[in-house]
Amino acid sequence: RVYYLLHKPRGFITTASDPEGRPTVLDLLQGVRERIFPVGRLDWNSEGLLLLTNDGDLAYRLTHPANHVPKTYRVKVKGLVGPAALEAVRRGLFLDGRRSLPAEIRRISAQSNSWLEVTLYEGQKNQIRRTFERLGHPVLKLRRIAIGPLTDRTLRPGEFRGLTEEEVRRLKEPR
Numbered sequence: 001r002v003y004y005l006l007h008k009p010r011g012f013i014t015t016a017s018d019p020e021g022r023p024t025v026l027d028l029l030q031g032v033r034e035r036i037f038p039v040g041r042l043d044w045n046s047e048g049l050l051l052l053t054n055d056g057d058l059a060y061r062l063t064h065p066a067n068h069v070p071k072t073y074r075v076k077v078k079g080l081v082g083p084a085a086l087e088a089v090r091r092g093l094f095l096d097g098r099r100s101l102p103a104e105i106r107r108i109s110a111q112s113n114s115w116l117e118v119t120l121y122e123g124q125k126n127q128i129r130r131t132f133e134r135l136g137h138p139v140l141k142l143r144r145i146a147i148g149p150l151t152d153r154t155l156r157p158g159e160f161r162g163l164t165e166e167e168v169r170r171l172k173e174p175r
Contacts, residue, residue: 001055002034003168005150008050009157014041025050028158039063040071040123040147047157048073048144058171062148068101068121072146073128074108077137081107081114085135089118095130113140 006025008014013022016037025038029052039051039059053059062069086107092100104119114137118128129139145151149170155161163171 001058002032002036002053003055003058003163003171004029004032004036004052004160005152005155005163005167006050006052006160007152007155007157008042008047010045010047013044014038014050025052029160041125042144043126043129043142046142046144048142049147049150049152049155050144051147051150051163052160058168062171063123065122069148070119070121070146071123071144071148072117072119074141074143074145075116075118075128075132075139076141077114077116077132077139079113079137080110081116081132081135081137085137088135089131093131093134095124095127095134100124100127100131117145119146 006028008025011023012028013024015024016026018024034054036052036054039053040063042048042050051062061067086105089103089105092102101122103121106117108115108117120127128142132139150167
């Protein structure tokens with residue numbers, strides 16, 4: 001089994017191949033010979049950490065909603081996010097007819113726009129973008145900075161590295 005951590009840049013699709021010919025995250029993993037796949041998704045306009053592997057059991061564990069694996073994002077949104085909006089995210093709000101799980105959120109800075117750190121415990125499609133759009137604060141930038149225990153501030157967009165045995169062990173630990 002192999003495990004890679006990629007800093008996905010904006011402008012790449014999170015899939016193994018694309019019928020429209022757009023660049024995929026696998027295009028960035030030059031030299032990797034094994035057949036691997038992305039675990040979860042980051043949309044075209046988002047960047048940040050993405051795990052790629054050929055370990056289907058681990059991928060299932062990390063993406064199944066019942067496991068509540070935390071994923072942390074640094075988010076820049078339009079405008080000043082007030083206490084009521086922060087509390088709505090903490091409580092969870094209705095998206096597509098169902099309430100999202102409560103999330104952790106903290107304001108990092110706020111001037112004309114707000115920088116936030118958001119930790120989700122589920123992975124609804126475009127959840128952060130849809131949440132802040134609904135609250136009147138469209139997302140301007142979105143970067144995933146952690147997947148469970150995995151972080152890496154040294155990876156630049158487009159760079160990847162193999163996981164250490166310790167990182168793989170920590171990902172496989174029951175929560």
